[in-house]
Amino acid sequence: MIKQNKLKLLISSVIILxxxxxxxxxxxxxxxxxAVHWGTDGTADNFSSKAFVxxxxxxxxxxxxxxxxxxxxxxxxxxxxxxxxxxxxLWICPVLSLFTSAVIYTTALGFEPKVSNIALALIGIMFxxxxxxxxxxxxxxxIGIKVKWALQNEANWNATHRFGGKVWVAGGLALVICAxxxxxxxxxxxxxxxxxxxxxxxxxxxKYYKNN
Numbered sequence: 001m002i003k004q005n006k007l008k009l010l011i012s013s014v015i016i017l018x019x020x021x022x023x024x025x026x027x028x029x030x031x032x033x034x035a036v037h038w039g040t041d042g043t044a045d046n047f048s049s050k051a052f053v054x055x056x057x058x059x060x061x062x063x064x065x066x067x068x069x070x071x072x073x074x075x076x077x078x079x080x081x082x083x084x085x086x087x088x089x090l091w092i093c094p095v096l097s098l099f100t101s102a103v104i105y106t107t108a109l110g111f112e113p114k115v116s117n118i119a120l121a122l123i124g125i126m127f128x129x130x131x132x133x134x135x136x137x138x139x140x141x142x143i144g145i146k147v148k149w150a151l152q153n154e155a156n157w158n159a160t161h162r163f164g165g166k167v168w169v170a171g172g173l174a175l176v177i178c179a180x181x182x183x184x185x186x187x188x189x190x191x192x193x194x195x196x197x198x199x200x201x202x203x204x205x206x207k208y209y210k211n212n
Contacts, residue, residue, distance in 0.1 A: 002073050004083075008090050009069065015094040016062045019101030023054030026105060030054070034108045038115040044107070053104055056096055065093035077140035085137045088130060094120075117179045121189055124175030127197065131168030134161045143200045149209035156208050163199035171197030 002009065023030070029049070034045035034053045048056075072078055072089050099122055103115055137144045138156040144150075145164050150157040174193045178186055 012094045016097040075142045082136045121179035126170045127172030134165035160205040
């Protein structure tokens with residue numbers, strides 16, 4: 001699987017490291033301490049050194065990227081996995097690297113992006129994308145909705161992922177819409193949506209198991 005995706009793996013790894021280049025260009029304009037976490041009200045509540053943010057974070061994401069790829073490729077059940085499904089694994093960390101660095105750098109330069117709203121919209125888009133490809137995901141031990149009833153039965157797996165795909169697309173759309181709601185209600189609604197889209201496929205898989 002890795003051999004067939006060498007170029008994509010190389011490109012995705014380079015993209016993850018791009019924030020180091022941008023950070024180097026902006027180095028003299030960045031403060032010594034940069035905000036790396038924000039509360040639900042959008043206020044920065046945790047800071048890290050400039051060196052860690054510019055160099056350390058991209059390297060950590062690169063390591064995570066390769067771990068995810070290697071673990072996924074090592075699963076023998078993923079030998080014939082849908083290419084688009086494996087593509088999602090390749091591009092999650094690059095998108096995360098670009099997003100986090102963009103938010104951190106723009107905040108450090110004096111801009112005030114609505115971090116929680118942007119993050120929620122990005123999570124919603126992620127669920128929309130993953131939900132679209134879930135029905136194409138073949139039975140395996142590393143990608144997808146890994147409940148025991150689906151892992152033990154291919155028919156259950158396929159049915160659960162068809163249902164889960166619809167739920168995650170609907171949930172992703174709900175999260176994107178939620179990002180535009182008043183700040184006070186965003187945490188409660190977003191948590192409720194996340195709990196629902198996590199629980200429904202599990203319940204569906206169990207009911208399928210009991211009925212069959």
